[in-house]
Amino acid sequence: MTEKFKVIMAKKEEAAAKCNDMKEEKKAYGVDMFMDDGRFWLYPHISVPFILTSIFMSKFVSGSCPNPRRHPTEPLLCTAPIKYQYANFSANYLYWGKGTIQFQLINQRSDFSFALFTGGLENPKLVGLTKLSPFKNPKAPVFPRLAQGKTHDEMAVTWTSGYDVGDAYPFVEWGMVTSGTGAGNPTRSPAGTLTFNRGSMCGAPARTIGWRDPGFIHTAFMRGLWPNKEYFYKIGHELPDGTVVWGKPYTFRAPPTPGQSSLQRVIVFGDMGKAERDGSNEYANYQPGSLNTTDALVRDLDNFDMVFHIGDLPYANGYISQWDQFTAQVAPISARKPYMIASGNHERDWPDTGGFFDVEDSGGECGVLAETMYYYPAENRANFWYKVDYGMFRFCVADSEHDWREGTPQYKFIEECLSTVDRKHQPWLIFAAHRVLGYSSNSWYADQGSFEEPEGRESLQKLWQRHRVDIAFFGHVHNYERTCPLYQSQCVTSERSNYSGTMNGTIVVVGGGGASHLNGYTSAVPKWSVFRDRDYGFTKLTAFNHSSLLFEYKRSSDGKVYDNFTIHRDYRDVLGCVHDSCFPTTLAT
Template sequence: IAVSNKVTFVNPKAPVYPRLAQGKSWNEMTVTWTSGYDIKEAVPFVEWGEKAGRQFLSPAGTLTFDRNSMCGAPARTVGWRHPGYIHTSYLKDLWPDSMYTYRLGHRLPNGTRVWSKSYSFKASPYPGQDSLQRVVIFGDMGKAEADGSNEYNNFQPGSLNTTNQIIRDLDNIDMVVHIGDICYANGYLSQWDQFTAQIEPIASTVPYMIGSGNHERDWPGTGSFYGNLDSGGECGVPAQTVFYTPAENRANFWYATDYGMFRFCIAHTEEDWRPGTEQYKFIEHCLSSVDRQKQPWLIFLAHRVLGYSSNSYYGFEGTFEEPMGREALQELWQKYKVDLAFYGHVHNYERTCPVYQSQCVVNASNHYSGPFQATTHVVVGGAGASLSDFITSKIQWSHFRDFDHGFGKLTAFNHSSLLFEYKKSRDGNVYDHFTISRDYRDVLACSIDNCPRTSLAS
């Protein structure tokens, strides 16, 4: 019998899994990472600067949570494992589109510094900047391993394929938006480390923005809109701690982020979004406050399908949406001329025509031009979790459906040209696409149901 040498970690507390995210201003990047160092043991910081330029030191804040922060089992019982310490540093006053290097550090009481390896990122363009801008969007990816050794149910079979395709194309990606159902830890907290390790090549290089889904937030009696058990007792605490979002209140998980010519309005479907609520006011402000001359591409994102899906569950319910979804929001999408709305939750791909009140305002196409007519709704929830069936009948507003794992990609070439692509995770090839060509005067033009009322007297 052969016996190997004893295998140990060089430093089990070392800083790991850096995760970039957009800050609250366009020229700020945040870096979040995990370590075993309590703030009393070592001071966390980031060393960073332009490539071959002066290097700066920025301090980091530290968060963690304990078992009593969990809302129920298994997160509070058999699934509990201490998350370590989560550190976030804010890198400010960045030059647009400049390349920066950074590394994570901890200063011990004796003056010794513990370092991570070095990483690099490109700073965001300024709002309205006319440059090539590329954003990948998906939901429900989860995590997996090549041999499945840590999986008890193989629920996320497409996860590695999606991750690997994004890594292969990373030179052509500027930002990632993962709209909910992040890692499906479901109360087994070590799986958050498993997930952040899996996405490290992506999240350490480009901003990795997240939304919250039912598997992060939902738990009875905790204020979530749906009182089910889907979070496994986590009730949103790990998600809002492990990842940074530029939200005014990180527990709410709704926020706006600008990237060059894009304005992204990210809603939180596990909190009430109906008229009169705090979230509804945020959504309207996010949609209404953008300067479309500078940022022509207005994108709405949410985890559950607040728009349109012919998923079998929604079809059997007869709603083709999350109940009270588009009834509450479609007037806002139309009024403020939202180009695209993206959703996860349903584990497949589907694209609608430009649709309003369940009717195609114009026929679906691979190219749209001229004045805005209505919002196109896209389900991109097939990034990893087991696939969801469609109803067998074809719905008039449903243009393209795919029962497979995949993800979406937006490319803004300039202020008047936008490309959307749907890529399959198995090969990275494009299986659906469309373009929008539009001038600023086309955004100003009124569209169906948002033209001013006129009469003969006026």
């Protein structure tokens, strides 16, 4: 649910003459904040660096709070705005003494107010503040996000609301779409409820100026699904008087059974982030390709079945309200398709919190937001690794922000995930994680004298080779790159796009969907680098059957294919065996 607010600014001396006209304009445009009380008048003769209009939730504190870790785009305020715009968004506003700014707001379970500041980001001074503007039905259930459960016949749906379990009973109503009659007899499944408080955050800004109440996060499970059947669902909350507050209705298609032969299409990308459609700025506002990627996927919604977003989700970096913005942005996708996630440095990393990297990239979130806002089928939600069986695919999703070297719990999980797949029925074995284990010719890695993150590559490469991993996907680096099938830095074939026969190496793919900025490459192209593209995009896997797989890389700006390859082979080519002598899984047996 979104609402548009139009902010009108004018010189005070024009107010009397223009008041009636502006009130009519308020009616015509649905203006919620009409500043005709003298507090928001802009005087053209006042010299200021710039004036900005910001939106805040309730309990706004206008004082300055210096932050030594502050990003240059972050105003020094004790209460972080939801978003802000410069007043000169309206051309010649100082000359004419008036201007108009439009904001698009989403339901974040709170009233809003508009504030006007002078002094710029470095020295913001409050000029005026509107009264609180209530949002229509602020507690309503919003932003549904599907995820495949621990078994193929289970679909989880997670959503956000303002209702605690004592206020209303959360549930999902669902059923199979039957031919001729539409929706069948519905079932109601109860939802569990989670939330967290400021004390759950590990540091600033998440615990200080970036804190926002996250509301309540509900997850319900739809079980016993028939493979490839279409289902309807609708999230809701039953109030004590028996009335129900409903979310919007949606449909989804149930996953195929493991090994089932049917057309199966999966999207994979990392580092998408989020952006504001109304042109607003926000804290950590630096994901320019995010909307392109989101919109490209929405346009193509009928042509894929599942999404893997492998880390660096909203880049909230401790500004909690941006998680609402992100879940709202991807809701047109996640409400219809399973939206599977992985942990990235901007979700998890914070010193002395049990992660592998002792850095502050999460802005104090230390994994709490990602673990709560989305469901994923891990055995332990604090351990962000899990497997997904989707028809002919087996996905082994790892957590690069925890140690995965030999002997660790995660290493044992990865080995089990790779070794237990039946390659006769699930021939396409995919590994995915956030940080690049290798290989990337990103210029930053080259400056460090490497083509990878520093730990764990050798131990996992042994697993890839032993269990014949087809493709390893990574994010983190903000460009696209694909390697040849390789092992220990050596290409095992000279072929670049049509692979067939014996499987001896793993193809590594690196790519970000929206990212904060685009990374450059080394001037020298490594022998294993087959294709590079310094742009935003996403990848798509299409399994036609047990012996044919198509890989495509598309730019999100135009949706066109810029790189692709095919794999054609029999499961015996994977296992290196002859008829009637193949093991049921991999060579590890």
